[in-house]
Structure formats: structure tokens, C-alpha cells
Amino acid sequence: MDKKQPLNFTLKPDAITRRIFWCLLGFELFIVFLDVFINHYEWCSVGSIRRMINITREDSLSNWFSSIQAVTVGSVIWLTAIVVRKQMVGDHHKRRFYCWAGIGTFFIYLGIDDAIKFHERMGTAYHVLLFDDDTSNEGVLGSLYDFFPSYTWQMVFGPFFMAIGIFISWFLWKSLEPRRLWNWFLVGISLYAVAIGLDFVEGLDSEPYEGIAAFFSTEEYRIEHLSKTLEEFLEMLGTTTFLIVFLKNIFNLSREWKINISEKSS
Numbered sequence: 001m002d003k004k005q006p007l008n009f010t011l012k013p014d015a016i017t018r019r020i021f022w023c024l025l026g027f028e029l030f031i032v033f034l035d036v037f038i039n040h041y042e043w044c045s046v047g048s049i050r051r052m053i054n055i056t057r058e059d060s061l062s063n064w065f066s067s068i069q070a071v072t073v074g075s076v077i078w079l080t081a082i083v084v085r086k087q088m089v090g091d092h093h094k095r096r097f098y099c100w101a102g103i104g105t106f107f108i109y110l111g112i113d114d115a116i117k118f119h120e121r122m123g124t125a126y127h128v129l130l131f132d133d134d135t136s137n138e139g140v141l142g143s144l145y146d147f148f149p150s151y152t153w154q155m156v157f158g159p160f161f162m163a164i165g166i167f168i169s170w171f172l173w174k175s176l177e178p179r180r181l182w183n184w185f186l187v188g189i190s191l192y193a194v195a196i197g198l199d200f201v202e203g204l205d206s207e208p209y210e211g212i213a214a215f216f217s218t219e220e221y222r223i224e225h226l227s228k229t230l231e232e233f234l235e236m237l238g239t240t241t242f243l244i245v246f247l248k249n250i251f252n253l254s255r256e257w258k259i260n261i262s263e264k265s266s
Contacts, residue, residue, distance in 0.1 A: 070111030123153025
């Protein structure tokens, strides 16, 4: 029997990350196109098809794609943690390993959260358990709930997400090289921040889209839906930016990678 020759694959980091970015961006724009024209403007009369591409639904194509993206980012970061562990010398690198592993776990959580709408449902549960009656809300939590104008989940999870975001930003500011990766990370964070801001506006009780709808002489629900579409697109684009940043970072950790799969002889 002929001896099998080893397989060699050559990947150019800049080329592969560029192609990944444009492919993902193209698919995200395709999702937006399907939602706006096929679903919202009803180019398709089949309800099941429109529900599948409705960007506001939990069981839609966009939600599946967004969840897979976040889990992929988390997996790349976990691979980064493993590489750092392999290069480990002293306690400094040990701390770096745990930081990378924690960030990777957080992004995997974001993917799972996005798939099951965990933070929205926990926010609703928080509201039902503590404030779902006709009596006045007392105490610090009650006063905060009465004061907060938007979705309950933002009040409950917002401080935790903000604290984690500050830690991740601080750690990556020290860890990402070259510095332009840090700048692109800030772009991703900014896209997330704008998406959360749009979600905050959506949850207001003061009919925030009424003036915009009147200005464009259209129905308010159309503006609301397009705002939700923009929010989801910015979130997906932010996740894509994170993926490219962390892929470039892991390629920079070592310019040559070797994976050996050996079969023990009997």
C-alpha cells in the first residue's frame, strides 16, 4: 500500500479575513433585503416564508445567523486562550489565559442568549415577580423601576453588561496588537452601543416614532419595523467586526500553524 503523503494547506491571513468579512456583510445585507421587501412590503404572499425572514421574530433566519456568529466569535477567542496557554511562561500568561477564556465564554453566552432571548425573558420575569400588581412600587428597586422609561431587561442586565464591556475593553487595549485592531474593536463596540440605543428607544412609552412617521407621511409601524431591522443589522455587523478582529489577533500570535494528526501503528 502506498504511503499517504501529508496534506499541506496554506492560508493567507489577510486574504481569508477579508473574504470572511465581505461574505458575512453580503449575507447580512441579503437578510435585510429579504426582511424589508419580501416580508415587510409583502412581495411574498406566503405567511410562513415571511415569518421565516422576519427580522423581528425569534425563530427567524436573522436570529439563527446572529446566534451562530456570536458562538463562532466565542470559539475563536477560546482558541486564542488555548494558544496563549501553550505559549505560557509565568503567572502573567496564566492570567491572560483566564481573561481570554472568560471573554470567549461571554461571547458564547451572548450567542445562546440571542437564540433563546434570555435577557428579555428574564427582564419580563423580573417585572412579573416584583411589580406585576396595581400597588405602588416601594423601595430602591421600585423607585428605579418607576423611573426607568424603557425595557426592564436593560435596567436589570445593563449594569452587568456595561461592567463586562469595560473590562473587555481594558483587557483588549493591553492585549491587541497591532493597535489598529483595538480601533476596529471600538468600531464593533460602537455598533453594539447604537443597536442597544435603538432598542432603548423602541421600549419607550412615549411613542417615539410618531413624529418620524408624520414627517415621512407613513404609518408608525413601518418606522418601528425599519428601526428594528437597522438595530439587528448593526448588531450582526458588530459581531462580524469582532470576529475579524479576533481572527487577525490569533493569526498574529503565530505566523505558522501546524496541526499533526497521527495514527498509532499496531
